[in-house]
Each structure stands twice: as C-alpha cells, then as structure tokens.
Amino acid sequence: LNLWSFKPGRSMRALGKLRLGSILLTSGTLSPMDSLAHELEIDFPVRLENPHVIDPSQVWVGALPKGPAGEGLNSSYKNRQNARYYRDLGTAIANFAQVVPDGLLVFFPSFAVMNASIEAWRKQQLRGPASVWDRIQRAKHTVIEPRSTAQFAEVARDFDRKLHDKSKGGAVFFAVCRGKVSEGLDFSDRAGRAVCGGRVEESWGRGGG
Numbered sequence: 001l002n003l004w005s006f007k008p009g010r011s012m013r014a015l016g017k018l019r020l021g022s023i024l025l026t027s028g029t030l031s032p033m034d035s036l037a038h039e040l041e042i043d044f045p046v047r048l049e050n051p052h053v054i055d056p057s058q059v060w061v062g063a064l065p066k067g068p069a070g071e072g073l074n075s076s077y078k079n080r081q082n083a084r085y086y087r088d089l090g091t092a093i094a095n096f097a098q099v100v101p102d103g104l105l106v107f108f109p110s111f112a113v114m115n116a117s118i119e120a121w122r123k124q125q126l127r128g129p130a131s132v133w134d135r136i137q138r139a140k141h142t143v144i145e146p147r148s149t150a151q152f153a154e155v156a157r158d159f160d161r162k163l164h165d166k167s168k169g170g171a172v173f174f175a176v177c178r179g180k181v182s183e184g185l186d187f188s189d190r191a192g193r194a195v196c197g198g199r200v201e202e203s204w205g206r207g208g209g
Helices: 008-016 033-040 083-099 111-123 132-139 149-163 180-184
Strands: 103-108 141-144 171-176 194-196
Touching: 008 033, 083 103, 083 111, 083 132, 083 194, 103 111, 103 180, 111 132, 111 171, 132 141, 141 149, 149 171, 149 180, 171 180
Parallel strands: 103 171, 103 194, 141 171
Antiparallel strands: none
16 A cells, blocks of 8 residues: 655655755746646746747637538547547548648557547548548558557657658647647647647547647
8 A cells, every 4th residue: 555645745745855055947847837826836036938839820729519521520439439520520630631831749548549530531431442541641650559568669650750751741649638648748839739638537529629
C-alpha cells in the first residue's frame, strides 16, 4: 500500500526550508501565474510573462460536428461499427490533408479508435479501387504513433523525414490524446500547421477542432 501526496505546495515548502538562494520556474505553460502561485503555496516576488509568439489573427479554432456527407463526427461507442461515420471522418481528414500545408496532426481518443478508423479507411472505397486511406496518402505521407515506447523515437524521426520529402505536400501524424506524441514532441513551425482531434471523453464532434 502506497500513499502519495499530489499537493505541489507540500514539496515547495520542503524546498523553502533548505534556505535556497532562489527558486527559478520556467515553462511555456505557467499562466495564469496567480493560480500557479496558489497551487504551489509560495510567493513569486519576481514574475515575467511574455505574450504568445503567435498572433491571434494567425489561429483559427472551430468544431466540426458533421462530415462532408452530413454524418455526425462522434466517436462514442455507438458509432464504433458505423461505416458511414468512418467514411465521413476519413473524407474530412483527406480534405484537410489536401489544403493544409506541411504537417497535419490528427489525435484520437484511444489506440483502439485510431486503429479501427485506419483499418476502416483502408477497406472503404470512394471511387473505383481507391480507398479513403489511399486518398489521404495521395495528399501526404502518413505516420502512425506506435504503442511501443522502443519504436517511438524512430517513428518521430520518420515523421521528420517525410515532412521534408517534397514528393508530397508534407506528412500527417496519427496519434492518441495524452499519448507520447501529444506530450513528448514539439511541433513547431511547419511540423504542425493544423491539429484535428476531439475530446478524450468520447466525442469528436462536440469538442473537436
């Protein structure tokens, strides 16, 4: 039996008792600072907070409740066997892949949903012999997040290589929310021109962008 304290103020007070000359906290995600100071239970007499490097006019965030054919984009369990849902989701991503330059990131609620979606796209045909997956790959190179930590570094390098391969319009990285890709990589500049995803709780449509 283990008892763990997840109260950060407890650890910060322990550091304070060491009579340190100074404690320096730096991160891109400390704001709002008043809330952080309250959680850490420590005063910050010197604070520096800079504006974001991206201007608000350069960013668009929106929710897509339906796909091109009008099917609701909701990845709840009831849609896990819905072929129309998979087709419309894949078609929407293929459309994004065609118009978004360079890197496109697509996040799923879980590995199970991601794998089921990709498997469905590989089987579903649009016109003639081409599948939904074929249409995505015509626009961009594809990279899929692995479950294995040992394979992750090589997959990340593969995304970078494909991103710079001029034979296609960049690369799309299919990954999982709260996975290694979402927490462990920095998709700066051309590596992440757009992000598609949804709420981890289940819904693409109500919480996606």
